Amino acid sequence: MTVELSPIDRAKFVSAKRAAEFVEDGMRVGLGTGSTAAWLVRCLGERVRDNGLRIRGVPTSARTAKLARDVGIEVITLDDARWLDLTIDGADEFDQELNLIKGGGGALLQEKIVATASDQMIVIADAAKEVESLGAFPLPVEVIKFGWRTTQALIEETLISMDVMGRTSTLRMNGDQPYVTDEGNYIIDLHLNRIENTRQLALVLNQMPGVVENGLFVDICDVVVIGNSDGRVEVRDINEGTVREEQMDVGDSDNLFVDGD
Known part of the structure; x- marks a missing residue:
């Protein structure tokens, strides 16, 4: 089915679409869990199907594993991969130091194991997830x-x-x-x-x-990609100390498949 995306879903989509650009051919990639991470998996699946992208994904939950297989991503275990080039996941909250609260979807254990077994962790989120102090989210x-x-x-x-x-x-x-x-x-x-x-x-x-x-992820996240409903994204790299604002094309986002994740 196709539906018109809500403003929050458009924000999640553009953050996921921008983060997918960090993934390069041949990478071993940790795939997060939750609604925003599901957009990422779909975006990567589109690149696998349309552009021949070759990656191996390590999912952080059974439902992410199913979605990844459904969109054509090769799924392996962390034991198979040993170490990952990159993990991309969502967050329930993040602060200015890129500390996170995660686990609203119930996958915090596997998410933390996968994130810490990666050269880099990128968080994708809508702007509402940023807080001055963590803790409003349980x-x-x-x-x-x-x-x-x-x-x-x-x-x-x-x-x-x-x-x-x-x-x-x-x-x-x-x-x-x-x-x-x-x-x-x-x-x-x-x-x-x-x-x-x-x-x-x-x-x-x-x-x-x-x-x-x-569910406290402290000193684990390297980059956060913040999406807005109008297609604007902000990419913050805590290691480089940089903040970049970009505009993503969301012209066809309303026709994307939505399964309610």
Whole structure:
């Protein structure tokens, strides 16, 4: 089916389309999870089909793997790849230092493993994802099922000593059942409102028994590509200290396939 894109989807599309230009023939590419990352996979699939682009993709979730295969991208495992040239993924929030909150789609563990096994991580996002301080979006923490209530209580107790505005947490649900990640774990969402010391919080959370990983991506992202509904994109490179504004052609974007990812 084809539909007219909403302004937010147009912004996601142009950021994904611009980020796809970083991908070169022969690369091993980490493929993120979520609605913006799905646009990237479609854009890369179009290049594979129409331009003969040869890449191998390492998906960060089962649903990304399916989409990648559907659009003609060769899918391999991270064990097959060993190391990646580039990972492109979305984010739920990012700040001026390009620290991120990720995991709204439930794939934070695989996303972080893949991102840190890459020479470069590029984040694609619409402008609304930029914040002064992380934390308005709930911070996902992936925990093992065994003793998850105890783990949740330990997390909430630890938050008392952290510089955050909120300290409540909820188990993520899928209907009337707990949400289960691709790795068979639960997710506890932390409602913090504002996080002042992201690095400290990330380290403290990961030291807790029962915690597998948290959704704070600190010092991992190298470039962010910010899309706007009118086709403008801003490319920020934190390593080079550069900011570039560009205009993307979105003339045919309303005719792209949309599957509701």
